[in-house]
Amino acid sequence: MTARSTEILAAITDLTVRFPSQDRASVDCVSLEVGSGEVVALVGESGSGKTLTGRALLDLLPPLARASWSARRIAGTTGPATAAPERAANAWARIRGSAAALVPQDALGALDPLRRIEYETGDALRLHRGSGRAERRGPVIDALVSAGIPDAEERLPQRSDELSGGLRQRVLLASATIADPRFIVADEPTTALDAAYRDRVLTALRARADAGAGVLLVTHDLGSVRAVADRVLVMRDGRVIESGTPEEVLGSPRHAFTRELLDASPERAPRGTRLLGRNGDASSEIRAAGPDETPILELAEVSVAFGRRTVLHRASLAVRDGETVGLVGPSGSGKTTLLRVALGLLRPDTGAARVDGASWAAARPRERRALHQRLALVPQDPLASFPRGASGLAILRDALRAAGVERGLRRGRALGLADEVGLPASALARPAADLSGGQRQRLAIARALARSPRILLLDEPVSALDLTVQARVLDLLDDVQAERGTAMLFVSHDRAVIDHMSDRILHVEPGGSLGGAAGSARR
Incomplete structure (x- = not known):
């Protein structure tokens, strides 16, 4: 970590953000600054x-947001806020990508599905430096490698x-940093990454700060904060409630919410124990599966290859x-x-998937439709799976229609x-895009439960959530399993989450095979 620089690369004073549909401000009189050579979390x-x-x-900011501030400074300028709209847009276009950059949270939504990764990553060089395709190729490969992408x-x-999802997140990091911006807003840049690649991304951000850049790290990962941050600001209900060094804020928190945030971690929490408000209480006991029972879901010697690349092997x-x-x-x-193989959406090259x-x-x-009713997916990115513009109520009603529920019910x-x-219920009237990450995840779980499945397939269901919201969702899944008896196949790169939630654990080995790992017994 570096000593704080006197050169301020980004600052805002008394920021307030409101939306027409909300009574209180979403951001209420927040002030912060990021200096050269520091990471502010x-x-x-x-x-x-x-x-x-x-x-x-x-x-x-989103189109409906209404923002005000008493001062704002970015990349050495006061910003073009007072210019005519057209001139302001052009001025910001010159700043973003070159002097300042954003690593957005929604990797799937931020990348154009019709464009090659080569073009997506090299856009900043094309737009701000006029580099041709041949000239960009080498820097693009270097940026992808630096972001931790294998076979770049x-x-x-x-x-x-x-x-x-993890590779998409790394492409966003590469595209944001390829033009060496001096100020970087990294919004949950390690959300979909396993521990090894998370450390690599954090090391890259820290290295940029040490070289003179300023980084604002928006994250729910307290491990990331401890690893790279110089200062920490804790927000709740639109206000900064606590700030200081990582040692001060995470080691000796003053605010009750900060202590709650730290206590919500699943690390070392026994299987079946509630994460929020836990005092040793366990979730309701779930009947253990017998070894002779027919599996609800079975994959037998499944192999899948895409071209020359083997993804799954036996x-x-x-x-x-x-x-679980x-x-x-x-x-x-x-x-x-x-x-995808388990859901019947992808036919394996060899082996079989059975429900x-x-x-x-x-x-x-007809048999496939019946099998589909027995299992349901909670996807990694719920928003991308919802119909654009649909309200929560419309999404659930459509799921119930597909499950054969009568219109009147x-x-x-x-x-x-x-x-x-x-x-x-008030959240159901709003478009899914206007819901928070935790609310979207709950909506995705509710949609999956509409067909009363025997098994839930959960693809990184809490990777994008902060610790307290993650804890609520994990406690909710335990409650669903206790009340419904639903089996679960829980996919995650987060070993602490997997240890807390699983009765048995399998590890995807190099080469695509599955190996056993030590699981935690329910108690």
């Missing part, structure tokens, strides 16, 4: 105003939908009634591909599902 719950604060510095040159012709697993099987492995290792003993490959269309059932997952 902004932490807090989902919906606390962290992302809005970071985006306000780069003039990237082979990835150049790929598009974002061909990459895992992978086998079984999930039985009432248990954890699947852990680095991003890009094949975890999501395995889920209640019935093979996807042998099932006829759907509204009542939707409200019941929302209540079961702790989603207020």
Whole structure:
């Protein structure tokens, strides 16, 4: 860590952000500054105003947001806020990508699915330096390698939908930093990354700060804060409630919410123990699966290759009634591909996937529809899976329609599902895009439960959530399992989450095979 510089690269004073539909301000009189050579971490719950604060510095707030401040300085200028709209837009276009850059949180939404990774990554060089394609190729490969992308040159012709969530996140980091901006807003840059690649990304951000850049790190990962931050600001309900060095804020927190944030970590929390307000109480006991029971879900010797790249190799697993099987492995290792095979969305090159003993490959269309009712997916990026502009109520009613529920019963059932997952009825009237990350995750779980599945397939369901919201979702999943007896295949790169949630744990090994790992027994 470096001593704080006297050169301020980004600062804002008395920032307030409001939305027309809300009574209180989403960001309320927040002031912060980031100097050359330092990393400032902004932490807090989902919906606390962290992302809005970071985006306000780069003039990237949502269209409906109304912002005010008494002073703002970015990349050595006061910003073009007083210019005519057209001139202001042009001025910000010159600043963003060259002098300042954003690493956004939504990797799937931020990347153009129709453009190659080579073009997405090199845009800043094309727009700000006039570099041609041949001239950009070398720097693009270097940026992808620095961001931790394996086989970077082979990835150049790929598009974002061909990459895992973790690889997409690293492409965003490469595209944001390729032109060496002096100020970087990194919004949850390690969300979808395993521990090894997380450390690599954090090291890269720290190195940029040590070389003279300033970094505003918006994160819920307290491990990231301890590793790289010089200063920490804790936000709640749109206000900064505590600030100081990582040692002061995380080692001796003064505010009760900061202590709650630290206590919500699943690390060392026994299986079946509630994370929030825990005092040793365990969740309701769930009947353990017997070894002779027919698995609800079974993969037998499954192999999948894309071109010359083997993703899964003779992978086998079984999930039985009432248990949670954890699947852990680095991003890009094949975890999501395995889920696609389990859901019958991808036919393996060899091997078989079975639901209640019935093979996807042998099932006829009517039989496949029946099998689909027995399992449901909670995706890694819920927002991308929701119909654009749809309200929460519309999403749940559509899921109930697909499950065969009569029209007259759907509204009542939707409200019941929302209540079961702790989603207020008022949130159902809003478009899903306007919900917080935690609310979207609860909506995705409610949608999955609409068909009363026997097994939930959860693809990184809490990777984008801060610790307290993550804890609420994990406690909710335990409650769902206790009340419904639903089995779960839980995929994550976070070993602490997997240890806390799983009865058995499988690890995706190099080469795509599955190996056993020490699991935690329910107690």
